[in-house]
Amino acid sequence: NAGVTQTPKFQVLKTGQSMTLQCAQDMNHEYMSWYRQDPGMGLRLIHYSVGAGITDQGEVPNGYNVSRSTTEDFPLRLLSAAPSQTSVYFCASSYSIVGGNEQFFGPGTRLTVL
Amino acid sequence: DAKTTQPPSMDCAEGRAANLPCNHSTISGNEYVYWYRQIHSQGPQYIIHGLKNNETNEMASLIITEDRKSSTLILPHATLRDTAVYYCIVRVAGGSNYKLTFGKGTLLTVNP
Numbered sequence: 001n002a003g004v005t006q007t008p009k010f011q012v013l014k015t016g017q018s019m020t021l022q023c024a025q026d027m028n029h030e031y032m033s034w035y036r037q038d039p040g041m042g043l044r045l046i047h048y049s050v051g052a053g054i055t056d057q058g059e060v061p062n063g064y065n066v067s068r069s070t071t072e073d074f075p076l077r078l079l080s081a082a083p084s085q086t087s088v089y090f091c092a093s094s095y096s097i098v099g100g101n102e103q104f105f106g107p108g109t110r111l112t113v114l
Numbered sequence: 115d116a117k118t119t120q121p122p123s124m125d126c127a128e129g130r131a132a133n134l135p136c137n138h139s140t141i142s143g144n145e146y147v148y149w150y151r152q153i154h155s156q157g158p159q160y161i162i163h164g165l166k167n168n169e170t171n172e173m174a175s176l177i178i179t180e181d182r183k184s185s186t187l188i189l190p191h192a193t194l195r196d197t198a199v200y201y202c203i204v205r206v207a208g209g210s211n212y213k214l215t216f217g218k219g220t221l222l223t224v225n226p
Binding site for chain 2: 004040041042043045090092102103104105106107108
């Protein structure tokens, strides 16, 4: 299994540009989520999905959209990039959120917005 | 989710056991204790979790006090590759609680 994969690894955008961060998992996990991590801080939840066709907001959803058309993929869209969205973005997946199931994280996408 | 308190940093000699403490005095009966770590520039990695009993896997041991107000993660033979930020997270498993709340964690530095 490749686990959780994210593309691209690095991205530089100009203010106002849009882009999509890709996340895929091959473990048939129901639950997927996006976090952002700013320097010296912990991870903050942006959006999550408990299955195909079902998404919901986390604690910092503004400026981001998600969709979940398949079990495997959970892309994160930046609608109009702002410098405040400069961060490292991590995608995570889990078989279930019931019980003590671990979450698997991808390697991250490092985004800079100029 | 219950709040956790961890020391900001710890040092350990290579080959020795690393004991990382976590205080979670407001933990509820249905909350698990999870440990994750994040090696520099990488995504967080799950280590271990437990509810009441002590747990051991190939990476580490988790010791939870009888009153469940604190726990200790033990890396039995630390290596240089164990240098990372270690996060202790307490959360209810299931229901509508989907997120992991990462605090600032403990930076463990393993020295040669």
